[in-house]
Amino acid sequence: MEALIALVIGVLTAGGVFLALRGQTFPVVLGLTLMSYAVNLFLFVMGRLAIGVPPVISEAAAGYTDPLPQALVLTAIVISFGMTAFVIVLALKARAELGNDHVDGLEHEEDRRA
Amino acid sequence: MSLLDHLPILPVVLPLVVGTLLLALRNAPLALQRGVSVAATLALLPLALALVQATGDGSHLVYKLGNWEAPYGIVLVADRLAAWMLLTTALLALFALLYALNAPSDGTSSQSTKPASGQVAGYPQPSPQMGEGANAGPTPTYDRDGRHFHVLFQLQLFGLNGAFLTGDLFNLFVFFEILLLASYGLLLHGGGRQRVKAGLHYVVINLVGSTLFLFAVGTLYGVTGTLNMADLAVKLAATPPENAALVQSAALLLFGVFALKAALLPLTLWLPAAYAHTSAPVAALFAIMTKVGAYSILRVYSLIADERSGPLVGLLDAWLMPAALATLAFGMLGTLASVTLRQQVAYLVVASIGSLLVAFGLGSADALAAGLYYLPHTTFATAALFLLADSIARGRGDLGDRFESGPAMPRARLVGGLFFAAAIAAAGLPPLSGFLGKVMLLQAALESPHLAWVWGVVLATGLAGVIALARSGSLLFYRTHGAHNTVLEAPTNAALAPVVALLALIVGLVVAAGPLSAHAAAIAAQITAPQGYIDAVLGGAR
Numbered sequence: 001m002e003a004l005i006a007l008v009i010g011v012l013t014a015g016g017v018f019l020a021l022r023g024q025t026f027p028v029v030l031g032l033t034l035m036s037y038a039v040n041l042f043l044f045v046m047g048r049l050a051i052g053v054p055p056v057i058s059e060a061a062a063g064y065t066d067p068l069p070q071a072l073v074l075t076a077i078v079i080s081f082g083m084t085a086f087v088i089v090l091a092l093k094a095r096a097e098l099g100n101d102h103v104d105g106l107e108h109e110e111d112r113r114a
Numbered sequence: 115m116s117l118l119d120h121l122p123i124l125p126v127v128l129p130l131v132v133g134t135l136l137l138a139l140r141n142a143p144l145a146l147q148r149g150v151s152v153a154a155t156l157a158l159l160p161l162a163l164a165l166v167q168a169t170g171d172g173s174h175l176v177y178k179l180g181n182w183e184a185p186y187g188i189v190l191v192a193d194r195l196a197a198w199m200l201l202t203t204a205l206l207a208l209f210a211l212l213y214a215l216n217a218p219s220d221g222t223s224s225q226s227t228k229p230a231s232g233q234v235a236g237y238p239q240p241s242p243q244m245g246e247g248a249n250a251g252p253t254p255t256y257d258r259d260g261r262h263f264h265v266l267f268q269l270q271l272f273g274l275n276g277a278f279l280t281g282d283l284f285n286l287f288v289f290f291e292i293l294l295l296a297s298y299g300l301l302l303h304g305g306g307r308q309r310v311k312a313g314l315h316y317v318v319i320n321l322v323g324s325t326l327f328l329f330a331v332g333t334l335y336g337v338t339g340t341l342n343m344a345d346l347a348v349k350l351a352a353t354p355p356e357n358a359a360l361v362q363s364a365a366l367l368l369f370g371v372f373a374l375k376a377a378l379l380p381l382t383l384w385l386p387a388a389y390a391h392t393s394a395p396v397a398a399l400f401a402i403m404t405k406v407g408a409y410s411i412l413r414v415y416s417l418i419a420d421e422r423s424g425p426l427v428g429l430l431d432a433w434l435m436p437a438a439l440a441t442l443a444f445g446m447l448g449t450l451a452s453v454t455l456r457q458q459v460a461y462l463v464v465a466s467i468g469s470l471l472v473a474f475g476l477g478s479a480d481a482l483a484a485g486l487y488y489l490p491h492t493t494f495a496t497a498a499l500f501l502l503a504d505s506i507a508r509g510r511g512d513l514g515d516r517f518e519s520g521p522a523m524p525r526a527r528l529v530g531g532l533f534f535a536a537a538i539a540a541a542g543l544p545p546l547s548g549f550l551g552k553v554m555l556l557q558a559a560l561e562s563p564h565l566a567w568v569w570g571v572v573l574a575t576g577l578a579g580v581i582a583l584a585r586s587g588s589l590l591f592y593r594t595h596g597a598h599n600t601v602l603e604a605p606t607n608a609a610l611a612p613v614v615a616l617l618a619l620i621v622g623l624v625v626a627a628g629p630l631s632a633h634a635a636a637i638a639a640q641i642t643a644p645q646g647y648i649d650a651v652l653g654g655a656r
Contacts, residue, residue, distance in 0.1 A: 020322060025314070028318055032318065032321050032322070032325075035322070035325045036325060038325075039325050039328040039329055039332070042329060042332050043328060046332045046333070046335050046336035047335075047336075048336075066339075068335075069332075069335065072331075072335070075284075075288065076328055079288070079291050079324075082295070083291075083321055083324070086295070086317070087317055087318065087321060090298075090302070090310070090313065090317055091314070093302075093305075094310050094311065094314045097306075097307045097310045097311075098307060098311060103314065103315070103318070104311075105307075105311040
C-alpha cells in the first residue's frame, strides 16, 4: 500500500513537473494541477496510512488515524482550487492580450507552420 | 480579558474585516471606499506602535486562538521582530495607498486621451475592452484603473501582517497564499500587455513555490508530528539520527521556498519584470514582499537551527552567504545594465535583499542588528524610488522612464532633488541611513570567516550602485536637449508628497539612529536566544 501511494505521488509529481516546464500556458496549468494533486496526497499520507480506525481517540478504539493532515489537506485543496481557477483565467487573459498561448508571449515557428 | 490582551490579533483582523467590508461597499461612493481604506491603514500604525511598545521589554505576546494550548492550537506570537516588521509595513502601506489615491495614473480603464506616457518601451495602449466610461472620473488615479483596488490592498496587508505574526508553520503557508493571491490581483491591476505577461510568470513560479512549501511542511509534520514552530524547534533538536537526512532535506526545501519569495539568486529572475511592469503604488508596496521571505528565513531558521544539538545546526551556512553575495552582485549588475528607471529600481530591490541576507547569513547578533536596521531603510528607499520613477516617467512624455536624453521635464529641480536624495539613500551614501546600515554590516563582518568576501562584494556593489544611479540621474536631469514638442505633464504635489514622506522617514532613521539601532540590537538579541520564544509559546507545558 505504502509503495503504491509513493509511486502514485512520484508519477503525479514527475508528470506535473514535466508539464509545468512546457512552453504553452495550457500544459503549464495542467502541470500545476497535477503537482497540487500530488502534494495533497503527500500531505494526506503524512499522517501515516491507517485503515478502518476512527479519526478521534475513543476509549474503545484500538488505534486512531491522525486527523490533522486531513484538516491540512482540506485547506490545501481549497487553496489550490482557488489558485487553479485564478491561473486559468489569467492564462485566458494572457492569450487575449498577447495573441498566443506561449508563456514568453512570442510567436513561435511551429505556430506559423500549423 | 481586556482589549490589550487581543492586541496581537488586531493587525490581522482589522485588514480582513475592512477588506470584506470594502467588498460589500463596492458600489458605494468612491470617497467612502477611500476613506475607509485610508482609515484602516492609518489605524495599523497605532496598533503596530502599541505592539512595539508592548514587546519592547523583551516579552513575547502569545495569542492562543480559541484558547487552545500551544502545541495543539494555533498561536500568534508578537515579539520585537514581528512588531518591527508590522511597523515597517504599516508606514510603507500608508504612503503607497496615499500615492494610489492622489497621483494621476494613465487611466487604463477610463481610456483617457493622453499618450501612453509613463509606460516603458513597447508598451502599447491597452485595448479598450474594459467598460468604457464606467468610472471615467476627472483625473484617473491608480485605485480606479480597475476594480477592487482597496479590497485587494487590505487583503494584502492581512496576509503580510498574518505572516509576520503567526507562530505556526502551516499558518505561515496560509498567510503566504493570502498575500500572494492579493498580490496577483494588485500586480495585474489595471491590465496591459507587459503586465499580464510578467504577472503570468510571477503567478506560475509562486504556485510552484507553494507546492514545494507544502511538500516541506508535510515532511516536517510526518517526522515530528507538529507544526507549531516552537514545538518544532524542540522536536527537531531531538530528531533521531535515522531521520536526520529527511529533516535536513525538508528544511532545505523550505529554504528554497523562502529564497524564492525573497528573490535570492538563482530564484530571482521573476522579480525585475514583475516589479518593473506593475503600477507604481503596487511596486512600492511590494518592496516589503521580498522582505517577507527574508523574515521567514530569519524566523524559522533561528528557531529550528539554533545552537542546540540537532540535525539542522549550521544547515544554511553553506548556502545562505554565497547566494546572498551573488544576489547582491547580480542586482547591482542589473542596475548598471537597466534601460529604464523602473527596471533599475527593481534591480535595486534585488540588491537590497542581497545585502539583507548577507547580514542574516553572518548570523551574529551584531550582523542581525545591522540587517534589521537596514531593512526599513531599504524598503522605504526603494518604495520612494518606485513612486518617483512614475512621476519622472509621466513628466517626460513619450520618452517615459527610458534612459534617453530628451527635453527637460517640468519641475525638474524639485523632482531631480528628490531623485538625488532617494538615490543617495538607495546607494548607501552618507548622510542617509543606508550608509549607517552598511557600516554596521561591515563592522559586524570583521570577525567573520567570510570577511574578505563580504567587504569586497559590499564595497564593490556600493560603488556600482553609485555609478548606476549617478548615470541615470545625469541622463534624466542634466543631459537635456531639444524643445518640448508636446505639453509635458508636471508632477503634482499630491504625487510627490508620499515620496517626500518616505524620504523623511529615512531622515528619521538617521536622526534617531541611536535608539533605533539599539532597538535593532535588542531584536537581534531576542532572535539569537530562541529559548525565550519557545518557553513563551509552550508555557508551562514543558
